[in-house]
Amino acid sequence: MRFRTHISNVQLLHKIVRSLAALAKLCVIRLSPDKVHFIVPGNEGRDGVQVWSQVKVSTLFTEYRIESHSDNEIWLEVHLDPLLKVLRSADSSVGSINDTGRNATSLTEADVSLKLNKKGDQPVWAFEIRGRSPNGRPMTISHDINVRVLGPRRQGELNEPLCPPPDIHLVLPNLTDLRNLVSRLGHMADDVEISANQEGTMVFAVKSKTGRVNLSTQWRDLHIPTTNTEDETEPAPADKMFSCTVSIRGLQKFLTSHLVGGTAIACICQAHCLIAYVYIGEVHEAGGVLTFFIPAKLSGDEY
C-alpha cells in the first residue's frame, strides 16, 4: 500500500475540509487513481446530514501516486480537527497566488506534499511543507496526523443513502446570502420548510418556536437545470410546489460550504430529503462536487 502526492491547491483543500469539519468529527477519505472521495457517513454527521462527494485528482493534486491490492484504492478514516489545523498551517505558509502582502508565516517557493507512512504500527498521513523563509533559508515544516485504514468490511457498510428520484431540481441563489438569511431564521425556529416549483419559485417558511410569528421568504425566477431523465410519467404542473421540512441546524451545516464558492443545485424529494450539490470550480470543468444529503424531519414522533 503506497500513497504520496503533492498538494497543488492547498487553499481549495482547506476550504473543503472546513466545510466538512462543520458537520462532523470524522471523515472517510477514499483515495482512488483518478478521484478522491470525501465521505461523512450517516451516523457521523450532526442532524443526520451526510456528505458523499468526489473531486478529480487533478483539481487538488499533482504527482499523485497510489498503489494497493484492492484496485489501487485506499480507504482512510481521518479526524477532521487535526486535518483542519494542518491545512490551516499549510494554507498560511503557502499563501494565495493573489496575495500581495506577505504574512509572517508564509514561505516562498512553497510546496506541500503528503505521504501515507507508518509510525511503528500506526498509519499516519505525513505532511511536509517546504519552502524558503523570508530571509532565504530553506525550511521544512512537518505534520503527522493519525489515520485509520478501513478494510473491505467497513467499506461495504458505507453506502450512499437511498432516495427516490428527486421531484425538483433548481439552482440555489448565492450561498453566502442564503447562509446569512438561514442563520437569522435559526433564531426564530428549529425547522424550515423548503418548497420549490418548476417556475423557479422557492420558498423557505418557518413557524416560530413560541408560535408568535410565521415567516416565509420567497425567491422567484431561479434557474431550473435541465436533467436528462427518461421519465415516462407526465411532468407535474409548473406551479406545483414540492416541499421538505429540514432542521435549520442541518441546513446551516451544509451552508458552511459557501466557502467553496461554487454553483449549488438543490433537489427536493418531497417529504424525504433535500440533496444539495456544491460544484467545485466551474460546473462544466467537472472538477468535483460535494453532495449533501439532508434528511427530512418527521413531524410528530421523536426518535
Next chain:
Amino acid sequence: MPDSPDPFTAGAPVPREVLRAETNDVRPFARLLRGIGLKHNAVMSISEAGFEVAVEEVRTLGAIAFIPTNLFTSWTFHPPSEPAIFELSLDALLQCLNIFGNAGSSGAGAGSQTSIGRTRRRWAGEGEDGNDDDDAGTGRGAGKGKRTGMVMSWEGHGEPLRMTLHDEGKGPITTCELNTYVPEELMNQAFDHDQRVLYLIMKSEWFRDALLDLPPTSTRITLVATPATNDVDQIQGGSATVSSNNRRANRTKVGSFSIQAEGDFGSTELPLVTLRPPQSRVAPEYQDRAHGRELGLPLRADHDARGDKVGLGEHQGILEFKMHALEEIDGDEDDE
C-alpha cells in the same frame, strides 16, 4: 359603543385595513424599537400620529418608543371601533425587520456591547450569542448601503400584524405574520408631569459617557441636582457657549447636576455641567410620598440638545424611559 350599521352586509364585519404603513428603509424604525428592547414582548398602540410601543419591567423600569409617521413613506390609518392596542413579540418583530441583515445591532451603537446588563439578559432582537451573526463581522448591509423596505398592515383585533420585507436590489421577498394578543395591563403609572421637580436637557452621549465612566462595580447611583439661583434671567439671553473661565461662575448660577455612585469600593461623584439652565424655574419641591420618586428620561432621536420646541411636534422618534427610585429620599437631606 355600537358601530354604525354596515350598508353592505348586515351583521357580518367588513374587513378593512386599520393600518397600512410603508417605508423603503426599516433602519430608523428598527433602531427605535431596539432602544426599548429590554423585554421580549411589548404593547403596541397605533394612532394617526404613529406608533407608541411600550415595555415594562414591573416596579423597576418602563420604556416607550414614540415612532412618528414621518419615518414612513406612506401611512394610512383607519381608526377601529376599539383602541388599536395589542401585545406582540418585540423580539420577533426585530428579527423580522433584520431578516436581510440591514437592521441588526452590529456596527452602530457600541454602547450595546458594553452595557452592564448585557451579560445577564438577552436584549430583544438579538441572537443567542448577542449579536448579528453575519460573516465578516460588520454585517452585510452596513458597508454596502443596502436597505430593507417594508410594507406593514393590520386588519384589526384578532388579526396578526403583517409585514412584507424586500431587500433593495436583491431577489427574495419575506412575508411575516406576527400574532397579536390582548395586552396585559401596564402596571407602572404614567409619569406625572405636575409632580416634576427637575427638568433638564442635555446631549444623551454625555449622560451615557458619564454612566460608562462610573466604576463597573457600582451597585447604585444617585442623581443629585441643585436648582438655579434667581440669576437665571441673566443667563437666558446669553449664548450657549461659555468660556471656561466663566463656567464655574455660571455653574452656580445655572444649577448643577451630578451623578453619585456607590459600590463595594466606596463612592464617587461625577459632576456634569449643564449646557443651558433648566427651562422651568425649579424650586426644591418634595414629592408626595405616596407617589415615590421617579426619574423620567426622554431621549430624542435628533442629537441636538436644543430644547426650544419641547413638544412632540415634528420629531424623528422619542424614547422615554422611566425608572422607579430605590427608596424615598429624606426631605431634609443636605444640598451639595
